[in-house]
Amino acid sequence: MSETTWKARLATEIPVGWGEEIDAFEDQISRIKAGKLDDKLFMEARLRRGAYGQRYDNGQRHDGQQTRTLAFPNPTIFKGPGTYWEAPGMQRIKIPFGKVSAAQLDVLAECAEEYSDGILHVTTRQDIQLHFVHIDDTPDLMRRLAAVGITTREACGNSVRNITACPLAGVCHEETFDVSPYAHALTFFLLGHPDVQDFGRKFKIAFSGCKHNPCGLTNFHDMGAIAAVRQVDGRVQRGFEYYVGGGLGSVPQAAKLFDEFLPEEELLPITQAVCRVFARLGEKKNRARARIKFLVKNLGIDEFRRLVLEERAKLRIDPRWTAFLADLRVTDETPLRPAGKTPEQGLPEGFEAWARSNVFRQKQAGYATVTVCLPLGDLTSDQTRALADIARQYTGDTLRTTVEQNIVCRWVSEADLPAFYLELQRVGLAQPGAGTISDITSCPGTDTCKLGISASRGLAGELRKRLQVIDGGIDPAVRQLRIKASGCFNACGQHHVADLGFLGVSRNVGGRRVPHFQVVLGGEWRNNGGAFGLALGAIPSKRVPEAVQRITDLYVAGRQDDESFQAFIQRIGKTAIRTAIHDLTEVPSYEQDASFYTDWGDTREYTIGDMGEGECAGEVVPYVQFGLQASEREVFEAQVHLDEGRVAAALQRSFEAMLTAAKALIRHTGNEVSEQADDVVQQFRVHLHDTQLFHDPFAGGKFAHFLLRKAAVGADSSAVGGADEQQRAATASAEAAHQAIEEAQLFLEAAHACYDRMSQSVRVAQDAGAKK
Amino acid sequence: MSLSRLQLKLFVADPRATDLSAGVGIFQRWIRDGVLPELMIDVADYSHVHHGPGVLLIGHTSDYGLDMGEGRPGLLYARKRDFVGELAEQLREAFGRLWRAAALLESEPSLQPAWRFRNDEILLRVPDRLHFSNTPAAFATLAPPLRDFLTELYGEPERQPQFDLQQEGSERDPLTVRIRVATAVDAVTLRQRLGI
Numbered sequence: 001m002s003e004t005t006w007k008a009r010l011a012t013e014i015p016v017g018w019g020e021e022i023d024a025f026e027d028q029i030s031r032i033k034a035g036k037l038d039d040k041l042f043m044e045a046r047l048r049r050g051a052y053g054q055r056y057d058n059g060q061r062h063d064g065q066q067t068r069t070l071a072f073p074n075p076t077i078f079k080g081p082g083t084y085w086e087a088p089g090m091q092r093i094k095i096p097f098g099k100v101s102a103a104q105l106d107v108l109a110e111c112a113e114e115y116s117d118g119i120l121h122v123t124t125r126q127d128i129q130l131h132f133v134h135i136d137d138t139p140d141l142m143r144r145l146a147a148v149g150i151t152t153r154e155a156c157g158n159s160v161r162n163i164t165a166c167p168l169a170g171v172c173h174e175e176t177f178d179v180s181p182y183a184h185a186l187t188f189f190l191l192g193h194p195d196v197q198d199f200g201r202k203f204k205i206a207f208s209g210c211k212h213n214p215c216g217l218t219n220f221h222d223m224g225a226i227a228a229v230r231q232v233d234g235r236v237q238r239g240f241e242y243y244v245g246g247g248l249g250s251v252p253q254a255a256k257l258f259d260e261f262l263p264e265e266e267l268l269p270i271t272q273a274v275c276r277v278f279a280r281l282g283e284k285k286n287r288a289r290a291r292i293k294f295l296v297k298n299l300g301i302d303e304f305r306r307l308v309l310e311e312r313a314k315l316r317i318d319p320r321w322t323a324f325l326a327d328l329r330v331t332d333e334t335p336l337r338p339a340g341k342t343p344e345q346g347l348p349e350g351f352e353a354w355a356r357s358n359v360f361r362q363k364q365a366g367y368a369t370v371t372v373c374l375p376l377g378d379l380t381s382d383q384t385r386a387l388a389d390i391a392r393q394y395t396g397d398t399l400r401t402t403v404e405q406n407i408v409c410r411w412v413s414e415a416d417l418p419a420f421y422l423e424l425q426r427v428g429l430a431q432p433g434a435g436t437i438s439d440i441t442s443c444p445g446t447d448t449c450k451l452g453i454s455a456s457r458g459l460a461g462e463l464r465k466r467l468q469v470i471d472g473g474i475d476p477a478v479r480q481l482r483i484k485a486s487g488c489f490n491a492c493g494q495h496h497v498a499d500l501g502f503l504g505v506s507r508n509v510g511g512r513r514v515p516h517f518q519v520v521l522g523g524e525w526r527n528n529g530g531a532f533g534l535a536l537g538a539i540p541s542k543r544v545p546e547a548v549q550r551i552t553d554l555y556v557a558g559r560q561d562d563e564s565f566q567a568f569i570q571r572i573g574k575t576a577i578r579t580a581i582h583d584l585t586e587v588p589s590y591e592q593d594a595s596f597y598t599d600w601g602d603t604r605e606y607t608i609g610d611m612g613e614g615e616c617a618g619e620v621v622p623y624v625q626f627g628l629q630a631s632e633r634e635v636f637e638a639q640v641h642l643d644e645g646r647v648a649a650a651l652q653r654s655f656e657a658m659l660t661a662a663k664a665l666i667r668h669t670g671n672e673v674s675e676q677a678d679d680v681v682q683q684f685r686v687h688l689h690d691t692q693l694f695h696d697p698f699a700g701g702k703f704a705h706f707l708l709r710k711a712a713v714g715a716d717s718s719a720v721g722g723a724d725e726q727q728r729a730a731t732a733s734a735e736a737a738h739q740a741i742e743e744a745q746l747f748l749e750a751a752h753a754c755y756d757r758m759s760q761s762v763r764v765a766q767d768a769g770a771k772k
Numbered sequence: 773m774s775l776s777r778l779q780l781k782l783f784v785a786d787p788r789a790t791d792l793s794a795g796v797g798i799f800q801r802w803i804r805d806g807v808l809p810e811l812m813i814d815v816a817d818y819s820h821v822h823h824g825p826g827v828l829l830i831g832h833t834s835d836y837g838l839d840m841g842e843g844r845p846g847l848l849y850a851r852k853r854d855f856v857g858e859l860a861e862q863l864r865e866a867f868g869r870l871w872r873a874a875a876l877l878e879s880e881p882s883l884q885p886a887w888r889f890r891n892d893e894i895l896l897r898v899p900d901r902l903h904f905s906n907t908p909a910a911f912a913t914l915a916p917p918l919r920d921f922l923t924e925l926y927g928e929p930e931r932q933p934q935f936d937l938q939q940e941g942s943e944r945d946p947l948t949v950r951i952r953v954a955t956a957v958d959a960v961t962l963r964q965r966l967g968i
Binding site: 461 | 777796797800803804811813814815816817818820821822823824825828830832835841852853854899900901902944945946
């Protein structure tokens with residue numbers, strides 16, 4: 001039995017910066033448990049590390065008869081307003097553009113076993129989520145992931161979320177070019193970037209290799225980029241059709257075209273400029289209107305574009321904008337085995353049906369991409385390890401998660417397909433039907449989400465079961481339809497762009513609540529999520545399978561030639577559909593059929609009483625507060641260094657604490673500043689000292705001079721002199737360090753006061769503006 | 773020696789008993805009626821996942837599952853936090869909770885055919901790779917106190933219990949030990965010895 005910690009064991013494997021961030025988060029956990037940190041601040045901090053709340057974390061749960069209190073231990077400690085510390089939560093794990101390696105799958109499997117319920121869940125944004133995770137376990141979970149190159153930073157919270165991209169990027173016949181290296185570059189450019197820390201809401205980015213297929217879904221993202229090329233002076237220039245301001249939610253909006261052709265070298269700076277405009281002008285008080293889609297709508301795309309270009313012109317040049325273009329092969333994959341042909345004889349039973357739906361022949365001759373269909377996006381730790389081994393044997397690290405909650409394995413030699421199929425079958429991962437009507441996408445809904453109104457997962461599970469049973473008997477036109485279910489209007493299940501979308505709602509029938517789903521038709525999955533459906537009426541949850549049957553029967557009976565489902569709906573009109581399913585809206589009385597009063601997969605009588613405060617629109621905590629909080633930690637560390645005799649370290653840390661506070665305030669004024677100490681000091685002088693913003697009403701510029709003077713003489717300067725030089729030098733240095741710590745503390749107090757004054761000025765200006 | 777996490781699984785005697793559909797209702801009722809002497813929070817249905825956790829009753833310190841791991845239905849007890857005491861004490865507590873839940877399920881009318889648990893096979897896992905890797909060395913550390921506990925649990929005055937401990941799986945798995953008891957003791961006696 002070894003005695004160690006994950007921190008110690010993985011010390012040399014975790015990237016330095018990532019390790020420090022996790023240590024800082026762990027420190028925040030200690031501080032909040034000691035009552036030294038505000039729970040609102042901690043909530044935003046943990047959200048920005050992907051540690052999310054789950055249903056019942058407010059300690060209330062309806063048991064089918066009444067709401068009861070869950071007696072969590074340590075009831076005085078909270079991880080957010082009204083969120084008990086000991087309540088299990090969800091850990092969201094970013095998988096940038098879905099790319100995941102075999103080694104990463106192994107660690108994900110371990111974490112699921114040790115910290116969760118043994119299940120990995122693939123989301124509609126290519127993330128992986130683990131449920132029922134205790135907050136105390138999250139630092140070690142993050143360390144283990146960091147050691148294999150996975151960060152959870154900004155997986156949730158008011159920042160840039162996981163960047164998604166076509167899972168077929170690089171192997172698709174129809175792509176203009178492989179968007180993977182661009183998604184990769186933008187991911188790591190924006191990760192932790194100062195300009196993405198002050199948003200009023202989340203920001204979602206998607207890449208697509210082509211315009212017409214659904215894989216990228218750029219049409220409903222805050223920012224979407226579709227690969228494009230043009231000829232310039234005989235050379236092919238790469239760029240993007242660049243879109244902004246899309247979004248789903250309760251009222252979906254299509255993204256607006258920002259630029260018909262944004263050259264590749266402008267992708268990062270323009271996105272940075274978009275982020276700066278969003279941070280500056282986006283709504284922050286009214287969370288319901290704080291997504292960028294509202295800002296773009298209010299300003300109009302032309303004015304938004306003007307503001308972005310104006311911002312772009314002011315940006316300091318960052319070499320990272322174009323450095324990545326020197327190596328666009330960074331995300332390339334090399335096949336493990338030679339190309340081949342699938343044999344025609346001796347194929348295993350079930351192979352052909354599986355191959356019809358789950359095998360995509362790549363543009364690279366002799367290779368195929370296999371879709372591993374995951375029921376409701378779930379797989380076990382054992383299945384995950386098995387999939388990693390299968391990848392090691394047949395394809396190498398070519399796996400990607402998909403927004404349809406599956407995993408694809410690229411670069412499978414066509415000659416290996418039968419054997420690959422058998423390997424998947426052995427571990428229960430050879431379910432056919434990828435991309436068909438039985439491959440249903442759903443958000444977690446009432447299973448675990450605080451905002452869930454109806455059981456989207458339960459419904460998806462039931463539909464899946466029924467559709468799989470009749471699979472062979474489904475009309476081909478129906479078979480290729482998409483069903484998506486969301487537990488509420490926030491649309492995490494992306495129901496707006498499904499052929500058949502379902503959105504969880506509740507109805508009162510005879511004084512009792514009954515779970516329902518709005519039927520949403522007219523959505524378009526193709527063309528990057530090209531059109532949004534509209535609800536035509538609510539059906540009781542238990543009648544939805546019947547409604548699906550009726551609507552699809554209507555389609556089969558009434559379609560003209562090869563008319564698409566969307567065109568069919570448009571032609572016959574929603575009124576006709578509504579009439580066709582009208583009788584299904586009836587809810588029998590409780591005495592006639594009590595099953596209508598429970599939801600799919602849940603035997604409790606239905607209630608909306610378990611809904612809680614969502615964390616997707618979490619508390620807006622200005623970034624400056626994180627900076628000031630980090631500065632406090634650094635001052636404390638300086639004290640620890642001094643206590644343990646590390647004078648030089650104490651001096652250095654106290655100086656760094658002042659720099660951190662200064663940086664936070666500089667950014668709060670809207671100005672840019674780098675991480676370089678010289679730049680921080682200079683910007684502080686210009687924007688906070690010379691303007692007297694930092695001046696204390698009574699002490700004037702005294703506290704500002706602590707930083708300016710220290711920068712002038714050097715952080716580790718100390719007075720040395722006297723007869724016994726070594727002894728006196730040590731004493732003087734300790735004294736100097738002590739003084740430096742005191743000055744840093746006073747500087748930090750002045751920084752807090754400065755922030756308060758700046759906030760007051762904003763409030764006064766807002767009030768004055770309101771009065772006008 | 774003590775553990776921070778431990779899983780124990782009992783296997784259903786009748787392999788036909790694989791219908792988990794009643795599991796959600798059973799566990800929802802356990803929460804409502806406070807059947808177990810610990811905080812239980814929610815029910816998670818994973819019956820759609822191949823050889824998965826089946827239906828899980830999620831608690832604060834422990835989870836219970838109508839588990840389908842290895843394709844074999846059974847009852848899983850998973851202790852995940854606040855696990856105090858020395859190993860012998862921990863094993864006694866964990867086995868006690870496992871068998872208490874088993875007794876409840878065996879008397880559960882909605883499980884048809886009825887679930888009866890074998891008392892001659894238990895799967896033990898320690899999902900704590902930091903302290904226990906799935907290696908012969910880690911197994912050698914765990915085995916002696918485990919044997920002592922099993923001897924006490926399964927021992928009879930007139931004979932030494934015969935059981936076999938086999939470490940299983942690869943190094944990537946959590947420490948996994950299959951316990952096979954040749955001299956099985958009836959369930960009622962086992963429960964009495966565990967103080968249930």
